[in-house]
Amino acid sequence: MKRLALQVGGAAVPLLLLAPAFASAQESGADTTNTGIPVTDQLVIDSCDRCHAVDDDGMMTRVSYMRKTPEGWQQSIRRMVTLNDVELDPEVARDIVRYLSDSHGLAPEELRPGRFEVERRLIDWSYEESHEGDEDVDRVCSSCHSMGRVVIQRRTKEEWDLLMAMHRGYYPLSDTQGFRRFGPPAPGATDTRQPMDKAVAELSGKFPLTTAQWTSWSATMRPPRLAGTWALKGHDPGKGPIYGMVEISEAADGADFTTRVSYAYARSGEQVEREGRAIIYTGYQWRGRSFEGADAMSVLREVMMVERGWGEINGRWFAGDYDEFGPDVTLLRADGPVVLGLHPVAMRSGSTTTVTVHGVNLPTGLGTADLDLGPGVEVVSVARSDSEVLAAEVTASDNAAVGARDVFLAGRPVPGHLTVYETVDRILVTPEAGMARLGGGAFPKGFAQFEATAFSDGPDGKPETDDDLNLGFVDVEWSMEEYSAIFDDDDIEYVGTLGTDGLFQPALDGPNPNRDGLRNNVGDVWTVATYRGPDGKEVRGRAHLIVTVPLYMRWEPWRVQEMPIPRRRTSDMGNER
Amino acid sequence: MDHLKAINQKARRIQEHVAPPGGGSAAAGGAPVPSPLPADPGDLDVVGLESREGPHIPLGCSLVFAPGWEVDSTGGTAGLCQPVERDLFDCHLACFWPAHVPDQLNHAPDWTGKCAAAQKDWRKIDLIFP
Numbered sequence: 207m208k209r210l211a212l213q214v215g216g217a218a219v220p221l222l223l224l225a226p227a228f229a230s231a232q233e234s235g236a237d238t239t240n241t242g243i244p245v246t247d248q249l250v251i252d253s254c255d256r257c258h259a260v261d262d263d264g265m266m267t268r269v270s271y272m273r274k275t276p277e278g279w280q281q282s283i284r285r286m287v288t289l290n291d292v293e294l295d296p297e298v299a300r301d302i303v304r305y306l307s308d309s310h311g312l313a314p315e316e317l318r319p320g321r322f323e324v325e326r327r328l329i330d331w332s333y334e335e336s337h338e339g340d341e342d343v344d345r346v347c348s349s350c351h352s353m354g355r356v357v358i359q360r361r362t363k364e365e366w367d368l369l370m371a372m373h374r375g376y377y378p379l380s381d382t383q384g385f386r387r388f389g390p391p392a393p394g395a396t397d398t399r400q401p402m403d404k405a406v407a408e409l410s411g412k413f414p415l416t417t418a419q420w421t422s423w424s425a426t427m428r429p430p431r432l433a434g435t436w437a438l439k440g441h442d443p444g445k446g447p448i449y450g451m452v453e454i455s456e457a458a459d460g461a462d463f464t465t466r467v468s469y470a471y472a473r474s475g476e477q478v479e480r481e482g483r484a485i486i487y488t489g490y491q492w493r494g495r496s497f498e499g500a501d502a503m504s505v506l507r508e509v510m511m512v513e514r515g516w517g518e519i520n521g522r523w524f525a526g527d528y529d530e531f532g533p534d535v536t537l538l539r540a541d542g543p544v545v546l547g548l549h550p551v552a553m554r555s556g557s558t559t560t561v562t563v564h565g566v567n568l569p570t571g572l573g574t575a576d577l578d579l580g581p582g583v584e585v586v587s588v589a590r591s592d593s594e595v596l597a598a599e600v601t602a603s604d605n606a607a608v609g610a611r612d613v614f615l616a617g618r619p620v621p622g623h624l625t626v627y628e629t630v631d632r633i634l635v636t637p638e639a640g641m642a643r644l645g646g647g648a649f650p651k652g653f654a655q656f657e658a659t660a661f662s663d664g665p666d667g668k669p670e671t672d673d674d675l676n677l678g679f680v681d682v683e684w685s686m687e688e689y690s691a692i693f694d695d696d697d698i699e700y701v702g703t704l705g706t707d708g709l710f711q712p713a714l715d716g717p718n719p720n721r722d723g724l725r726n727n728v729g730d731v732w733t734v735a736t737y738r739g740p741d742g743k744e745v746r747g748r749a750h751l752i753v754t755v756p757l758y759m760r761w762e763p764w765r766v767q768e769m770p771i772p773r774r775r776t777s778d779m780g781n782e783r
Numbered sequence: 784m785d786h787l788k789a790i791n792q793k794a795r796r797i798q799e800h801v802a803p804p805g806g807g808s809a810a811a812g813g814a815p816v817p818s819p820l821p822a823d824p825g826d827l828d829v830v831g832l833e834s835r836e837g838p839h840i841p842l843g844c845s846l847v848f849a850p851g852w853e854v855d856s857t858g859g860t861a862g863l864c865q866p867v868e869r870d871l872f873d874c875h876l877a878c879f880w881p882a883h884v885p886d887q888l889n890h891a892p893d894w895t896g897k898c899a900a901a902q903k904d905w906r907k908i909d910l911i912f913p
Binding site: 284285288289350351376377378379380383641647648649650689691692695697715716717718723724725726728729730752753754755756757758759760761765766 | 852853854857859860861863865866867868869871877878879880881882883884885886888889890891902905906907908910911912913
């Protein structure tokens with residue numbers, strides 16, 4: 207089978223800017239016009255016109271009538287190569303992806319609601335809530351794949367129709383599995399359309415080719431100037447907050463930028479140094495990779511959005527066979543001092559702890575008077591004060607006011623709050639619904655990382671009300687309990703193990719001869735976090751974990767067979783049952 | 784019903800009960816009652832698992848765990864087709880769950896070529912990157 211290894215950082219290609227071909231924009235309503243986006247790049251024309259004819263107006267069949275993310279275009283090109291005998295050098299394919307992403311792409315406002323798809327987040331998300339979408343339309347698409355794949359595309363009505371036809375042609379059963387499932391409507395229903403017909407009507411109305419956002423964005427899109435020093439803050443699930451710095455430089459080769467990244471985990475102090483490269487698609491879509499030294503196993507993919515104003519870049523860096531590891535990150539331009547946050551974000555009244563304030567270009571040599579934590583919280587001493595961290599020993603008096611308080615460092619506000627509390631009343635385990643996939647035999651394992659956040663009930667003394675105090679990430683003892691779905695449920699004996707760090711390691715894939723009916727090691731369990739306060743009082747929280755079957759086909763366009771195995775799972779390839 | 788023949792008293796009573804008024808009656812002495820002919824001779828054909836309304840969906844364990852590959856219809860794993868290897872070949876051949884299982888029509892025609900029975904040879908099944 208032919209494969210394309212499309213990687214960030216190919217041959218140098220200037221960022222192409224195209225004025226939109228259409229004069230009028232429409233916010234919504236089915237796009238039934240035949241107005242498309244001309245294809246003017248000769249490389250694209252030469253590579254595609256064997257099947258996609260270009261008319262006198264520069265309109266290329268199919269291609270001129272849709273807009274997508276870089277990943278969306280990459281996936282289309284891979285399908286052309288694998289199923290339609292297109293032969294492309296990887297360098298040419300990269301250039302085509304780049305051209306199409308820039309000139310047939312999405313405006314930032316169009317991508318934002320569905321950005322979780324490209325950021326590879328496993329989240330609870332509802333098409334009905336996010337887009338006021340129809341339940342049947344949701345079912346038509348998400349019977350097989352994420353709705354995120356749909357909401358980050360824009361097409362004319364004819365193109366949405368053709369997309370349905372493509373699915374029917376390649377996957378005939380999709381017609382019954384999704385397109386007409388539960389249809390036709392009951393006799394007497396006011397809407398007698400099949401679900402697929404509702405889908406075409408709704409999608410072409412909600413996601414038309416021509417929009418005001420794209421008209422505006424594409425007319426003035428330009429390469430962002432990002433070189434310089436950026437402050438980094440983020441959260442790595444299971445490991446806590448990270449703070450650091452990123453130096454972004456203009457690249458001399460195929461990438462747009464190179465990066466030097468350094469950050470530290472606030473809880474453990476562990477330092478990380480990385481180097482990376484990135485391309486900016488459509489004037490704002492950051493796609494990069496970074497590594498620790500020359501270690502290919504340390505790869506993190508970077509998917510971020512450069513915000514308008516070029517002062518902030520945010521998104522997710524990830525790794526893992528199911529993209530399950532990696533931090534959420536925000537980069538802030540750091541021309542001057544930038545205060546990023548503090549750690550920990552809560553302390554018990556009557557206790558003493560070390561508080562660290564993190565930033566970039568912070569004033570140095572600060573003393574106890576420069577950290578203002580409000581009345582009742584005294585700064586006893588300053589152990590460290592440099593341009594990145596101020597560390598101070600802090601005591602909260604027994605009668606310090608309970609609640610979140612503003613914090614200032616040398617007169618500058620520190621983002622977030624320090625919360626003084628009396629008791630931990632509730633533990634929230636996230637994700638509240640987690641999923642892991644069996645693996646290690648023939649297929650990779652999909653891990654699930656859990657973490658615990660503490661809450662105090664607040665002044666009203668009631669849990670889960672608006673005045674609850676978020677006390678941040680806390681250390682807990684992890685355990686599992688059976689989630690009884692059937693009589694004599696015994697999943698817990700088979701599904702895998704939950705580590706002391708909240709990382710669930712699934713068991714081996716394949717039929718288990720020791721289990722009834724040769725069942726796989728699938729199952730439902732509770733992951734339980736037990737917090738013990740200084741008085742010995744226990745507070746528990748739990749989340750539902752589903753341990754399920756692998757994926758036997760991987761569509762992510764960057765995923766190829768030669769991809770290195772991330773280090774975090776190589777030690778977990780054992781044969782445990 | 785036309786293909787079935789009542790051979791005891793209870794069956795004959797049922798047959799009599801379901802017969803439309805005037806369509807036939809039990810003969811004296813309990814002789815077999817001929818079934819009323821359906822209005823459409825095509826209705827004589829009975830096809831296993833056939834659904835006369837809506838599309839025909841071959842019955843298989845895939846149906847059990849709709850709506851998702853990962854979870855059953857209750858959102859858990861208890862109702863999943865198990866072991867999954869028992870179901871894989873059907874999914875492959877029918878292009879069921881094409882987002883999760885390689886499809887035999889296009890992307891992976893030889894996916895199962897190395898294993899006669901997935902339940903035994905599941906380690907030989909490849910992960911497919913289209």
